[in-house]
Amino acid sequence: MTGPLHSSSGHNAAAGGGGKTIEEMYQKKTQLEHILLRPDTYIGSVEKHTQTLWVYEDGAMVNRSVTYVPGLYKIFDEILVNAADNKQRDPKMDALRVEIDVDGCSISVYNNGDGIPVEVHQEEGVYVPEMIFGHLLTSSNYNDNEKKTTGGRNGYGAKLTNIFSTEFVIETADGRRQKKYKQVFSENMGKKSEPQITKCKQGENWTRVTFKPDLAKFNMIHLEDDVVALMRKRVVDMAGTLGKTVKVELDGHRVPIKSFCDYVDLYMKSANCDRPDNFKKIYEQVNDRWEVCVSQSEGQFQQVSFVNRIATIRGGTHVDYVTNQIATHVMAFVNKKNKNANMKLHNVKSHLWVFVNALIDNPAFDSQTKETLTTRQGSFGSKCELSSDFLKKVEKSSVIDNVLSWADFKLSKELKKTDGSKKSRISGIPKLEDANEAGGKDSHKCTLILTEGDSAKALAMSGIAVVGRDYYGVFPLRGKLLNVREANHKQIMDNAEIQNIKQILGLQHGKQYDSTKGLRYGHLMIMTDQDHDGSHIKGLLINFIHSFWPSLLKVPSFLVEFITPIIKATRGQTTKSFYTLPEYEEWRNNLGASASSWTIKYYKGLGTSTAKEGRKYFEDITEHKKDFLWVDDQDGNHIELAFSKKRIADRKQWLTNFQPGTYIDQRDKHVKYSDFINKELILFSMADLQRSIPSMVDGLKPGQRKILFCSFKRNFVKEAKVAQFSGYVSEHSAYHHGEQSLAGTIIGMAQNFVGSNNINLMYPSGQFGTRAQGGKDAASPRYIFTKLSHITRSIFPKDDDILLNYLNEDGQSIEPTWYMPILPMVLVNGSEGIGTGWSTYIPNYNPRDILANLRRLLNGESTVPMHPWYRGFKGSIEKTVNTKVAGSTYTVTGIIEVLDNTTLRITELPIRRWTQDYKDYLESLAPDTKNKDKVPFIEDVTCQGDNEDVYIQFTLSEKNMNIAMEEGLVKKFKLTTTIGTSNMHLFDSDGKIRKYDTPEQILEEFCHLRLEFYCKRKEALLKSIKLDLKKLENKVRFIRCVVDNEIIVNNRKRADLFLELRQKNFDPFPKKKKRAEPAAVGALEEEENEESPEAAGAEPSDYEYLLSMSIGTLTLEKIQELNAEKQKLVDDVEELENMSPKSLWLKDLDAFEKELDVLDQMDLAEELQREKRINAGKKGGSKAAPKKPRKKAASKKLDSDTEDDDFEPAVAKRGAQPKKTSSKANDSASEDGDYVAAENQKKQSKKASAHVDEEVDMPSLKDRLAAFNISDSSPDHSAMETEVTELTEQQNENKATEGASKRGGRKKASSSLATIPSDVDEEVLEVQAQKKGRGRKPAAVVKPKAPAAARKRAPAQGKVTQKKIDEMLKATEDNNTSASSPEKKVRKMRSSPFNKKSGSILQRGSTASASSGTTVEASPPSGSSAEPVGAAQPRRTARATKKPIYISDSDPEDEVELIDDSDFDADGDSDE
Template identity: 25%
Template sequence: MPAKVKSDKASKAAADKVIADSYQHLSDLEHVLVRPDTYIGSSALVEDNIFIADIDSETPHIVKKKIEYVPELIKIFDEIILNAYDQTVRDGTGCTSIRVDIDQATGTISITNNGQGIPVIKKENMNCYIPEMLFGNLRTSSNYDDANSKKRITGGRNGLGGTLAVIFSKSFTLETIDKERKKHYAQSWTDNMSTKTEPVIKTVRSKAPFTKIIFVPDLARFKLESLSDDHVMLMKKRLIDIGFATHSHAKTYYDGNLISIKRANDYMKLYDHPENEKFIVDDTNERWTVGVVLSNNGFQHASFVNGIHTILGGTHVDHEVNQITKLIGDKIKSKIKNIAIKPSDIKNKIFVFIRAIIENPVFDSQAKETLKIRKLLNVRNATRSKVANNDEIKNIVRIVGLKYELTYEQDADMKSLRYGGIISLTDSDLDGYHISGLILNFIHHFWPALIARGFLSFCITPIVKVTSGSKLLEYYTLQDMKHGFSSDVLHYNPVDIANYIKLMLMEKTPERNILPWYKGFTGEIVQVAQNRFTAYARWTFDSKKRILHITDLSINVSADSYKIFCEDLLNGKDSPLDKVLCNNTDTIVHFKLVFKKNEFETWLKMDREDLADKLRLKLAKKKVLSTSNMYLFGANGRIKKYSDVYEIIDEYYHVRLELYGARHEAIIEQLRYEMMILSNKTKFITMIKASKIDQRKMSEALLLAALEKNFEADPRASGTGLSRYEYLVSMSYRSFTDENATRMKTLVKKKEKKLKLIEATTAQQMWINDIDTIMDMLH
């Protein structure tokens, strides 16, 4: 065989091997470690402003603070503590305490509950005991019995949590006493569950039951060197949450100290809130507790479903907030008439606490941060038993009188139904369409003849209606609404705009140096790129006293948030500050940052940009002021994108100048009209007094002839005949005096003088005069 042929085959074989090697098969354990985000969220260190527990305080206190933490690490802790919570709500477990101990030095976490323990029974088909099955294998749980309509009110659902904690630990030890079988069980896993010990099982007689987990998270896998204070504060916060979620059924202990939460009020008071503010709590329903208090910082919520902290809220939060805002809104409107208040106005002023126990809840992911809406079962992908035992399906079948053995092709079958049809009334959003589709899928799958008969119909309502006069536009989908545009137009100083336009009116070329402007802002706005600006706070140094005076903050930075930042900086590690003084009022900002002696010179000589970045004295890079999204209605009434403020001014200038021209002509026309009316009335008075016209003795025809001969008809009058001279014939006899005639002649002269002045003034000068008047008022 020629060498070249051999070489080609070898090359092809090598290429095939490279392709083959690129395809991999991973075991469950390997997949979890390679793709952890698929199971329990991000393994990256994130910075977030969230609620944590103050670990330095003897009395528990929950504060909102910017911390750095790994969500995945918190999640595996959460999974174990949720297992303990589940013991407090399961019938007959007798769990009355949950204890958490954390050794920061070694990174060891211990979680113990005194429930009845895990059943120490051998699972024959897996050749292991139930404790090992639950913690040493993925997708194992007692929460899978959906087919038998089992009502689950625990936090666990997918059979992943406990095992994921084992996988992400250097060592993991499980110890439990099964009260019913009087068995003590102990087993350990190490090195991310790659090795395990054989279970040690002993018979016990008098010892109280418990389940204890001791584990050391694999911090290196989370790119951490130690268990930081931030992580411990979050873990303690979750233990406090569990104390609230158990509804006082169980006591919680942190490092041996009792966390006393007997009522919802006890938990709510741990958060910052306005002094002397009243807490409103409804805990009459053991499965649903709601508390409300005035919020210091916009809308906030602390919500829990079956012990799970639903950080992002969900349908349970929306349900309560909608009711609360409506109730408060109705109360306000009954007290204050004609007040315009929206639900969002009320929502932004409240802090809502919710503790819910919900049967078989559904969440958006294993992270369980959002409670989802339960939807109708997709019957095409479900087993017969699952369909038969699904509550929603059973209710529809029972209410309508549907029978699986009938096809409803015959009219006789239709007579057995309790109703003449089904109408689906759902929201016109994506969830609503999905629900309607599932209903259609259900009916079509079992009884397609009903669809052909028109038995199922849908009430489709628009998401938004837009009216303009008699015109009506209806939007039925989110896609329809997306045809509109978002718009962000920066604020500008009206004085700058007015001066710019005034130069244009004077036919001069104005400089294009207009910067964004915000009323009351005394800092500096600087252009950093084309159509991009940043805003600097206002500050000065006092070298003698080592003080940095900050007398204004950057745009969109509140004094309260900056105070928190300064306090965090002051209390942080290696802080350059000696103290922070806050002399703010309702209208004035004044922070005094007092630097340490050995730090002041460094900060005094620091580059402006570095100083502004470090002390948050300018807008963050991602929050620059930009003119890249300025959409407005243009001169032709259509939405148009404008590149900068000058393009807006230029287009406005021509439209407005044209209107000033029309206004100029309208003023001239009005003055001429008024002069004509006054002159004719003066003449009419003179002729009446000279008896040249006497309405009382003249026929209507003669009077009309006399008026047409001597006076001008009212050009604005409608109709014919005498109606065109109504302004004369309707004059009262009391006005037919010499004094009134003289007064009218004087008015005519004044208007004539004004007319000449207006005729000598251009539309441009009229606009300039108006600008000058406004400027005088502003100054």
């Protein structure tokens, strides 16, 4: 048990206590004693401190060193804040008076408003004033559930002032109770007098506290000046924070501050007193609880802040809240303005001076001294969100300039770390060939040659062998230099080329160079290719030097360029060099007939020159060296214009003013910087722009146009590898970029997945990419095949080829300036690209909408607004209202379905939101096995779609489903994107960049141009037919002369015959010769097969068309045919002259629309097949349906050469002629299932064909111009076909039967002419009688009737006796009894590929379709020029009715969208 307590002194002696008892060592103090013993816990230090603070002196704030006692300052502040808090209790308070009696060491604080209740507290038994001021831990602020914006919190406050005072007097008037209270405390609240209660007036409410600090406890004798200055400053603080509703007086004088804004001016006045440029403040009263002001600070962050009128001299969470908003905005603005800045928040804060006056609910501080607010932002009780106007003012203030200047200083300091120096030897720079005298006493004589790559370095090294290594150094550049004007600091520091150049030259950052004596080299020579990219490299180097050392460009002869010939012309021992193409063109045009005696060689790169030529260049180095010349500051302005992003608008104007034919005259010895920019670099900018922005006319960029040109040139109807074809294009179209880039462009033109092309111009045979990865999953170009799509030639008719303006480069004819399609392809497939000064974005549009609007324009009607449309897209595209930007904005939305309370299914994604990316996004919301702490939003994801169809199903909890439904499923799962028409920039037909506001504006401009070309086409066709007619007349006359013995052919010299023919006025038909041109080395030979009936200067070969006729032409049958054909041509000329250009266009549009029908049927059939596969997958079936075997390809070739002879390797035989066909469409072995009927007709026609003499027979105009519906019938025509033959009615019926079976029941209108497929170029076919021999009949072909008569000539009506030639000529037969006899190379014109009236899958309008788009009717007979324009055709819409369409098992053809991201600073082809 524990014994009783006792207090024996012996027992309570502390061990080792130095004689002290336990009672002496462990003491208990009252709270009052504890406060007096440990004052720093409550009021802060009672020792003197010296600190730099703001004080109020002589009517201004002064920032100076102050010596004061924090504890004394605090007890004054407690009484002052108590008085100010009354404003929150009683808004009617309007007076605060403070008197500081320095001599009497007395301080008095008075405020009016509701006073302290003069009433006895029932629980404590004392008056409330005494309880508040004389009893510790009493307060009205203990209820934390009550939100208060006062300064008091812990129940100490004024009691601490009482405790540290020798005398403390309370006076208060309670008007409600009409009592006045006075009580005096003394001896550190140790004594108190009895309260004096007197009467006061009703409504008299005020409180006054007067105290005399116990200066001894603060180690002071009297109130010192610094302490008084601080106290006065706090009174001024009150005037600023209370505002104009409270009149604040100090020592009987009103403080001249009426607002927080006025208060801030006191600081600004002091800060600006010694500055030439004044600090400016930006003020905003955010709401009734927050006032904010900001100005700039120099070197360090400053803040002046108040919480409930308490001066938080160390800031706190309220200051951080405001400052972070400002600093974040400034940081983003500065980093955008100067990419090198790389500013952080703390960097920006050091330049801010922030003023905050806030009212916070129940504020919490770090200590009783209340110098730092610790309340969390969420507990402030209000928000302070700075307005955009306030932040914009900050952007325009000196704060930004201050931050930018500091950023530049920081960057300069870092860049100096990589400075070079003038030293004789440097090491560690790969591939540098340093001059021996570099960095030495003769360094100013040295020249550093910067070359474009290693091959150019090799050429320079060959030349240095001539001039020596002492004064010449060589350093190769790797590609293009960085555009330092727009690069960030990290890019510059990490760029090895820039750092190497600094080291080699000895450049020092920020140094002003008046001469080159401080450098390792006195001259910098640029040696690049003489092409656009070479000019860009020169410009980037000039930009680099001008950005960091602009004074160097003013030093004479510092920067020079080494020029090499771009063309050399040689004749014998004579050689001429040309340094610009315009210079060469001028020389060539003046040569005349002697041009052919010259041989020219193009030098597109320095690598073309030999080592011997390199040595020759340097032997005459003064002729190849051009000094750059600085004239005035405009030179620098032009450099900035070309490379600064700040000058985008100026750069646009610069490019708009470009005049073709601009070039620098290389005969001058000096090149002005302004001339270089305006006459050389601008050529690169224009070329870059042309690679990035397509033409309005054909919708193509140069790379795409080259591909199309080469496809047309070689009749690209047989598949070839993409890699192989890209090499062919590069060779035949003067393509000067990488073949890999060209292959990417070919792949893009063949892509047909959703979101790419509406109509793909190239055929994709292989994996050309899918919507799963947006085409990035395409196979390597060496594994995939391509060719022209069937539909391409119906868009770009062959008859227009001769009308185009073909370009010439490297001595060879290349692609035209633009092609002339029958509808604006830029709207069909859209386009996207970024070039110098401009970018463009054009959505895809429905080709049927475009066709309908074209027909409206041709009818003189107004167009109907078109909206974006993407082939195969099942979602919605809706126009949204956007008044901020010009043009229209559309919201593209996918499809999401709710299956039950926890399951969703997505069946379509927005355009260009690729499936794989979206699946990755959904999986990021699903559970992560690697991150167990992750809270998933969805539970599981399953995919059942393929590369074409989207089918993603996922589950989530009911709670998350409700969250998603509340937010909106489309928004929650990111199933919308936006596209717009506000940035539609295109090159017009004149090569000028233009902005189009609407797609209809593009359409109307295209319509005018296209009509002009139909006029030109009509003229060309008439000219060709009349030429054929004249040729035919000459042949008939010649035969007559031979038969009548007027011209003796046997045993005569050709020269004599030539003279006789000329004397008898026979028309010569010479081949059209090109003008005399110098022979280009490596140029491809062009055929000269055009004929012109010019009699002047005729040569013997000009009558070859007569003299080469075979003996068989002198027969009666042939004479009859010629006379019949002559009459046909006469009729044809008359008929064509009556046709209008509009009618010609309409027939092309009808043929094209029929091709669209085929594509729609293919799409519908494929969609049905995919749905079956998906449904089978959902049912769990794993067994695939058996595939029917493909038919073997026919081994027998066509008589005509339909292959592309330029491709030697064998390719897939998918395009071969089928040996036999089946009655079922899915058994077809043709390359494209929808062209089965055309293939069958081709085979049937070939079997019935007979060889016909090419030299005499003329094709029928009705056959040759069937695409324009000039004849009374509407035969089908192939895209590549020029000649047609007639078939018997029975054969046509057979064909219709076979075609119908192959198209799953689609009827084909019977025609009097056979359709020859598009992959036969100039095949000559004649109908032969069907043989009745043995052999298996073709499948699904009806047995023909009796053999038809041979179409070559009429059957003999008995034996023909000898007759006079005149009688023969009279015996002509009807046109229908004489078949056409095609002749190769009679003319270059080709008829339009198709002559079918097009329908749509889902017919709309008043005209009913026979079978919902599966029946194609023959076009009506053509009329005169007055025939009405066809009605607008229906839009190509989504198919609601799905009927089975049988097609072949070959892949469909689709379209491609090309994205061009060329950049002014980046190299590369932008046609990808």
